[in-house]
Amino acid sequence: MNVVSPIKPRTAKDFATDQEVRWCPGCGDYAILKAVQKMLADVDADPAATVFVSGIGCSSRFPYYMATYGFHTIHGRAPTVATGVKLVNPELDVWVVTGDGDALSIGGNHLLHVLRRNVDLQILLFNNEIYGLTKGQYSPTSRTGTRSPTSPTGSVERPVSPIGFALGAGGRFVARSIDTMQKHLVDVLKQARAHRGASFVEIFQNCIVYNDAVFAGFTERDVADANQILLQDGKPMIFGAKGSRGLRLVPGKLEIEAVTIGENGVSVADLLVHDATNRPLAGLLAAMQPPALPMALGVLYCDPAMALGSAVHAGLGERQAPPSADELNALLRRGDTWTVSA
Ligand SMILES: Cc1ncc(C[n+]2csc(CCOP(=O)(O)OP(=O)(O)O)c2C)c(N)n1
Numbered sequence: 001m002n003v004v005s006p007i008k009p010r011t012a013k014d015f016a017t018d019q020e021v022r023w024c025p026g027c028g029d030y031a032i033l034k035a036v037q038k039m040l041a042d043v044d045a046d047p048a049a050t051v052f053v054s055g056i057g058c059s060s061r062f063p064y065y066m067a068t069y070g071f072h073t074i075h076g077r078a079p080t081v082a083t084g085v086k087l088v089n090p091e092l093d094v095w096v097v098t099g100d101g102d103a104l105s106i107g108g109n110h111l112l113h114v115l116r117r118n119v120d121l122q123i124l125l126f127n128n129e130i131y132g133l134t135k136g137q138y139s140p141t142s143r144t145g146t147r148s149p150t151s152p153t154g155s156v157e158r159p160v161s162p163i164g165f166a167l168g169a170g171g172r173f174v175a176r177s178i179d180t181m182q183k184h185l186v187d188v189l190k191q192a193r194a195h196r197g198a199s200f201v202e203i204f205q206n207c208i209v210y211n212d213a214v215f216a217g218f219t220e221r222d223v224a225d226a227n228q229i230l231l232q233d234g235k236p237m238i239f240g241a242k243g244s245r246g247l248r249l250v251p252g253k254l255e256i257e258a259v260t261i262g263e264n265g266v267s268v269a270d271l272l273v274h275d276a277t278n279r280p281l282a283g284l285l286a287a288m289q290p291p292a293l294p295m296a297l298g299v300l301y302c303d304p305a306m307a308l309g310s311a312v313h314a315g316l317g318e319r320q321a322p323p324s325a326d327e328l329n330a331l332l333r334r335g336d337t338w339t340v341s342a
C-alpha cells in the first residue's frame, strides 16, 4: 500500500539560507528579515516563484538571506531591475528591498517611475535615516541638524518623507510599520503582497551603530501609546493609553487635531474614520509628526488601479509568443531607416 505523507506547511525557516548574516548585532534589519520570512510562510508562498531584488546598502544584503530567487543589483537601480523581472515573468512575486539612501538619493528617479507606472511589486524601504553601509553619512531622510561625517555641524537640509514621496509619485498602496512591531509588520506585508500594483512600505529600522534610537520618541514602550496610531480601514482614529485619544478635523479647516475622548464634549462619533481610498486624507496622515500628532502606522492609502504589467500585456492583445527573428528584423527596418553608401 502506498502511504501518502501529508505535505508539511512551510515555516519561516524554509525561507532562511545558510549564509552568514553580516549585519551588526542588534541591527533592526534582523527583525525585518524575520517578519518577511514569517509572512511568506504564513501565506504559503512558493520560494521558487518569489524574487527579492535589492540595490546597495546594509539593507540591500537582504536577498542573500532569503531562500528564494534574488538579485543584489546596483545602487538605486533595484526598481529598474525588478520592473524587468516582473514584466517578463508576470507570474512571479517580486519584492524590492532598499534603504533610504539607495531609494531616495541615487535611486530617487527610479523609485518615482516604478510608483508612477504602478508596476506590480512590493517595495520595502528600510528607513534608518542614515547611510549605514558607508559608515553613517546623513541621508535624504535625516532630520535637520543630524550630525554625521558629512554634516559635522549638523545637516541644514529638510528631510523628505518616504510615504509623502510615494503618495506624490502616484503610489496606490502606501503603508508604514516598525522593525520591532513584528505582528503589525507581518500584517502590513501581507496586505502589500495581496495588493496588485506597486505596494510601498516604509519600515522604520534602527541602525544601532550610526543612528541609534532615532525613532525612540514614538517606538519606546513608555511613549508608543501616546505617539503612535495604528490605522484600521473603516474604523475611528483612536490611539493613546486605553484608547483615550482620537483624531478629528479642526472645525472649518483641512487640518487634523488630537483630542481627548470625553473631554469638552468630544465623543468617538466626532472622530475621523479611516478611509484608505481617500488620498487627501492619506496626505494629512503622512504629514503627522509626534509629539503634536501621533505617527501614523498601517495602511495609509490603498486604492488599486491597473498595474503596468497588465496594461502592457493587454496592449499585446492575443499575441503571447515572442516575435520571430524575421519579424524583429522587419520591425527594426520599418519606417525611417536608410542605407548610408560611400
Ligand atoms: C554609484 C555608487 N555611489 C555610491 C556608493 C556608496 N554607497 C554604498 S551604500 C550607500 C548608501 C546606503 O544607504 P542606505 O540606502 O540608507 O542603506 P543602509 O546601508 O542604511 O541600509 C552609498 C552611498 C555606491 N556603492 N555606488
Ligand code: SF4
Binding pocket: 022, 023, 024, 026, 027, 028, 029, 058, 059, 128, 132, 133, 206, 207, 208, 209, 210
Ligand atoms: S551599520 Fe547600521 S544598518 Fe548597517 S548593519 Fe550595522 S546597524 Fe545595521
